[in-house]
Amino acid sequence: MTEYKTPMMDELEKGPWPSFVTELREAAKGSAMAEDLIGQMEKSYEEKKGLWKHGGIVGVKGYGSGVIGRYSDLPEEFPNVREFHTMRVNQPGGWFYNTETLKKICDIWEEKGSGLFNFHGATGDIILLGTTTAELQPTFDLLSEQGFDLGGSGSALRTPSSCVGPARCEWACFDTLDLCYDLTMAFQDYMHRPAWPYKFKIKISGCPNDCVAAIARSDLSIIGTWKGPIQVRQEAVKEYAASWSIDRYVTNTCPTKAFYYDDEKKEVRIDNANCVRCMNCINKMPKALKPGKERGASLLIGGKATILRSAFMSWVIVPFMKMEPPYTELKDLIGKIWDWWDENAKSRERIGELIYRKGMPEFLRATGLPAVPQMVRQPRANPYVFWDQDDLEK
Amino acid sequence: MADLKIGDRSLALDEDGFLEDAEEWDEEVANAIAATEEVDLTEEHWAIIRYLRGYYDEFQVAPMVRKMLKDTGKSQAEIYELFPSGPGKGACKIAGLPKPTGCV
Numbered sequence: 069m070t071e072y073k074t075p076m077m078d079e080l081e082k083g084p085w086p087s088f089v090t091e092l093r094e095a096a097k098g099s100a101m102a103e104d105l106i107g108q109m110e111k112s113y114e115e116k117k118g119l120w121k122h123g124g125i126v127g128v129k130g131y132g133s134g135v136i137g138r139y140s141d142l143p144e145e146f147p148n149v150r151e152f153h154t155m156r157v158n159q160p161g162g163w164f165y166n167t168e169t170l171k172k173i174c175d176i177w178e179e180k181g182s183g184l185f186n187f188h189g190a191t192g193d194i195i196l197l198g199t200t201t202a203e204l205q206p207t208f209d210l211l212s213e214q215g216f217d218l219g220g221s222g223s224a225l226r227t228p229s230s231c232v233g234p235a236r237c238e239w240a241c242f243d244t245l246d247l248c249y250d251l252t253m254a255f256q257d258y259m260h261r262p263a264w265p266y267k268f269k270i271k272i273s274g275c276p277n278d279c280v281a282a283i284a285r286s287d288l289s290i291i292g293t294w295k296g297p298i299q300v301r302q303e304a305v306k307e308y309a310a311s312w313s314i315d316r317y318v319t320n321t322c323p324t325k326a327f328y329y330d331d332e333k334k335e336v337r338i339d340n341a342n343c344v345r346c347m348n349c350i351n352k353m354p355k356a357l358k359p360g361k362e363r364g365a366s367l368l369i370g371g372k373a374t375i376l377r378s379a380f381m382s383w384v385i386v387p388f389m390k391m392e393p394p395y396t397e398l399k400d401l402i403g404k405i406w407d408w409w410d411e412n413a414k415s416r417e418r419i420g421e422l423i424y425r426k427g428m429p430e431f432l433r434a435t436g437l438p439a440v441p442q443m444v445r446q447p448r449a450n451p452y453v454f455w456d457q458d459d460l461e462k
Numbered sequence: 463m464a465d466l467k468i469g470d471r472s473l474a475l476d477e478d479g480f481l482e483d484a485e486e487w488d489e490e491v492a493n494a495i496a497a498t499e500e501v502d503l504t505e506e507h508w509a510i511i512r513y514l515r516g517y518y519d520e521f522q523v524a525p526m527v528r529k530m531l532k533d534t535g536k537s538q539a540e541i542y543e544l545f546p547s548g549p550g551k552g553a554c555k556i557a558g559l560p561k562p563t564g565c566v
């Protein structure tokens with residue numbers, strides 16, 4: 069095994085933080101792949117360019133996605149990373165594992181790959197980094213014996229992911245884990261067999277705190293919300309008042325000034341019609357406040373990073389939908405969205421970009437959704453007022 | 463990847479097993495690549511292969527999956543039955559098309 073001199077990588081081990089370089093070195097003790105990866109990375113830093121070839125196509129039988137092909141540009145110099153493919157493995161809901169399962173994944177990957185992985189990637193999957201073409205199918209077979217399956221990659225549905233929701237969190241407005249699992253199972257083929265103009269991501273958060281950042285990172289963001297008043301327990305308000313300035317921490321930071329605190333009576337009143345459900349007051353006073361009783365989710369469309377157009381945050385298309393199994397209304401809508409997108413999009417055009425190109429009215433007509441005030445992103449600047457040819461002829 | 467040997471010909475393949483030079487393709491080559499994918503080519507396979515080559519000759523790109531399914535009247539599942547590696551890594555490779563770049 070070659071010991072590479074790595075002055076630049078060494079820098080990344082300095083300071084009080086955990087370092088992936090330290091982890092790489094640890095792995096390199098038992099893995100020639102990890103060792104050559106260190107060598108190639110150092111060279112990459114020196115030359116200020118990536119040293120992986122562009123785009124490989126590899127996979128396992130029956131799947132068009134889940135494996136990302138990667139080949140070194142310098143296979144002579146770094147023979148152990150000549151082939152260094154990534155496997156995406158569908159994570160369990162809420163990322164819960166027992167240690168036995170984790171050990172099994174580690175064992176499989178130490179035997180079949182570089183031993184390096186990333187729990188978890190931006191999509192939510194377990195990312196197994198680095199193996200050869202010949203080991204892909206055997207690795208997949210072993211993972212599948214353990215009950216694991218591949219996630220999505222390429223122009224496919226990407227592995228849906230959700231926050232831990234009701235498993236640990238009192239604010240979940242619906243069962244995020246169940247919905248995520250249900251959608252994952254219902255849409256297996258869309259995930260494993262890419263057939264679309266580009267990728268499509270679904271992320272699910274149980275409340276507006278949006279712990280999985282669905283609004284910024286998914287084409288379809290499903291974010292928990294409620295109807296009706298925030299529930300208030302006034303006795304607990306008094307406890308907060310005794311030790312803490314409610315006005316300073318909550319009243320003054322409510323974005324729509326919908327939160328009132330009566331210092332005489334030590335009571336909270338909320339103007340629910342003007343509350344934008346930002347969670348601020350609930351986060352600050354969890355013992356006194358909680359989301360309203362009628363719960364469901366808002367659906368938002370179009371979030372993505374910059375590709376053809378700039379980055380988008382997703383925007384509301386359905387202000388409130390009940391989220392209960394078997395989620396028929398949601399699945400029907402998703403089907404309509406996909407049909408329209410698949411039929412109309414150019415190659416590499418995300419749904420949000422297609423809506424920008426074709427216009428919101430066409431999207432709404434195709435999906436049968438009504439235009440509602442909650443779709444207005446900037447009041448008075450962008451009021452989706454539109455006329456059909458039919459309206460004009462009336 | 464190692465070169466593909468057919469009789470006394472030797473054809474260069476890229477890492478993923480795609481033909482380096484699409485011009486070298488013929489039916490014999492298709493059979494040889496199919497063997498590396500563990501596929502025995504039947505008339506049903508050939509229909510897809512001919513379609514892909516025709517499309518490529520006309521447009522110089524591989525069709526998008528949706529287009530391919532529509533034109534061939536096959537479902538996605540049927541394509542995977544015929545070509546277990548899928549439309550891109552399976553069908554296009556055997557048909558001797560250049561490596562798809564994100565379409566299929």
Ligand code: SF4
Pocket residue numbers: 231232233234237238239240241273274275276277278279280292
């Ligand atoms: S998004 Fe809301 S429900 Fe989900 S974990 Fe975060 S705070 Fe809890």
Ligand code: SF4
Pocket residue numbers: 321322323324325326327338342343344345346347348349350
């Ligand atoms: S949730 Fe946000 S907007 Fe609503 S009352 Fe609380 S702080 Fe104000």
